[in-house]
Amino acid sequence: MIESIRFRDFRGIHEGGIERFRQINLLVGPNNSGKSTVLEALYLTATLSRAATCTVHYQSDNVDTYDVLVSVTDLLGEHPVKRLWARHNYVGLPSGLNTWQQGLIKVVLRDSGVPVKALELYTGQGFAEGEEESIASVGIPVSPRMEEQASWPLVSAIWGSDLEPFEEGRVVFCWQPELSYYYRGSSAWVLRGTPAVAEHTLFFDAESMQRHIPLGFYQRMLGTVPGWTQHIARTFGRVFKIERPFGAQFLPTPDRQQVQGWIAPEDRPALPIDAWGDGARSAFKLLTYLTALSAIATPDAPALLLWEEPELYQHPQTLALLLQGVANLVRGKPIQVFISTHSLEVIAQITTLLQSEHLSAEDVLLLRLDLKDGKLNSSWFDRDDLVVWLEYGWDPRTFQEFVSPLRFHLRQEEI
C-alpha cells in the first residue's frame, strides 16, 4: 500500500506532500489544490513496472549505470504518459527529448534543474521503436539503507540528500518539462510504501465514460475472471435498482479494437450502455473495470483505483449506491483507492458507510489539500473527525460551517 508521497516540482506542486494514506483516501480541496496532480503522480508511479538499465551522464562528466523501472501500460492497456498528455490537451507527442536507436532510448535533458545531462535506457530485449514516445520517467526502488545503495548518487542528484530512510518505496524522476512546476524542466517525487502493479492500475476520470472498453482488456478478463459479466450485471443492477432480470453483454465496435457494453433484459430488446444516460454509462464502465480488478488483485500484485470526481453525472441516490457498490468491491481486497471530489454528498456517503461499518474506520481517510505558492499541505480526517464535522454542519472542504444553497436562496427571497 502507498503510505505517503512528497513532491519536487511536479505540475502545480513545488514542494510538500501527504504524509499518510490508507486503503481508501478521499482527496478534497479547492480548485488547483493538487488533487489531480496527486492522482497523476500515483498513476505514473504505479505504472513503472518494467525493469530497465539506465546509464546516467552527470554534468560533472561522471557516468554511472543503475537499475530502474520504466512505465508500461495500465489495466486498460493505455500508456500513462500519453494518457496524461491527452488529459491536458498538450500538442504533439510527449517525450520530445527522447530518441530511439537500435533498442536504446536516449534522453538529452535541457535545463532540467538537476545535475544530469543525459540518460540512456535499455532492457534485455531492447525497446521497440515507438516506445520512446511513452516513456518520460524512471522509478528508482529505495530501501532502508538508502545511502548504501548503488542508486544513491542518482537519488541524491534528482531529489537531494535530505531523503529520510524508510522501509520501502520509490523515487520517481520525470523529465517531461510540460509536467514540471512552471516548466522548471524536470520533477521528482518520493513515494513510501508499495504501489500497485501497472496492469492492475485504473485511472477513471470523466473521459473514461466516453470511451468504449478496450478489446484486449475484455478478452483478458473474460478468460481470467469466472462469472465476470454476471458480476457486472448484479452490481450494476443494485446501483440502478433494476429488478427485471438482465444480462451484461459486450459486442465489438466496428473497428474491432474495442467492445461496447449492452444491457440485455430478458423481456425487452438489448440496449447499448451508451444509449443510457451519462450516469449509467459512467457507472457501468467503472463497475466493469472494478469487478475485474476486485477478482484479479492479489497481495503480490495489488491494485490501484484512481477515481476522479465520482459525483459527475450521478443523481445523489445513485451516487450513494455506487459508492456502496465500490466499497463492497474493494473491502478486504488488496486494492487501494484514491478519490478526488468536490462533493459533500460523497463525503457524507463515505461517512455513512463508516458509521454503519460497511467500511472499517482504520481503512479510510479524508485528506483536505491546500496548495499555497506551490507548497502542498494536507489535513487528515478520520472516521471520528468526519462524524463530528458532519453532525455539526462543519464542512471539511472549506473549514467553515456548511451553508445550504437552498437556505441561501430562501433567505435571499425573504429579503
Added chain:
Amino acid sequence: MSIYVFVEGETEARVLKTIDKRRQLMEIGEGRGKDRIISDLRARLGPSLERDAPIRLLVLRDLDAHTGETVESIVQSVRDVVNRTMRERVPGTPSVTLSPLPDFPSVYTLALSQPDFRLALHIATYRWREEFTKATIDDYVLSLALQPEVAAALIVEKRWNLSADDLCKKVTSEIPRILEQNGILLREAKDYVRLYAAIIHEHTSPAVFAEIVTAHVPEENLRSAFAPLLAAIDFLRS
C-alpha cells in the same frame, strides 16, 4: 480572526452572542452536553493543526461539583486531549500545559506560535448559593436578573404591577420557602431561573431567558459579571 467556541448548552451560546454582538467574530458550536466537548475538541482541532492558519478555540465548561468534578480535572481533560491530538498531528511537539490567567483563576489558557494556536478554557465556578450542587452559566444569569435595575426593566416590559424588590423576594425566598415546605428543594440556578421566568410569564427556555436578561443588563454590569469570560476572549484576540 474567528474564534470557535465549544459550549455545553444553548445558554452559554446565547449569552456569548449577546456580549459579543458588536464584533460577531465568534463561531459558536451547538451545545450537546459536556460529554461531547472533548471528542468535539479533538475533531475540530486535529485537522486544523495541519493548516497554515491561526487556530483560536474557546471552551466553556460548568463545574459539576456534584459529580466529583474539580477545576483540576476539567483542566486536565482539556490538556490531555490537546496533547494527544498534537502528538497525533504534529509529531515531535512537546507537551503543553494550561495556565490560569493572573486575575482570573477560572480561566486557563494556552498559546503556541508554531502552529499559531491559542486556547482558552473558561470554567463557570460562581455559585449564586453556596449550597447549589453545581456552578453554571445560569448562576451568572440569575445574579444579573436579580439586580434591581434589570428586574425593574423586565417588569416594565411586561407591564407587570410589581416592584423589582417584590419580584426578587418572590424568586429568592417566598416561593422557594413554599416549595420547601412541600418537600421540593431548588438545587441549582436553573431552578430559580425557571421560577423567575414563570413569575414574569416569560414562557421560554432558560437559554432564551438568559438572552432576554443579558439584553436588559447595563453594559458595565455585564462586563463586570462576565469579566473572566471577556478576559478569555481578549486573550484569544490578543
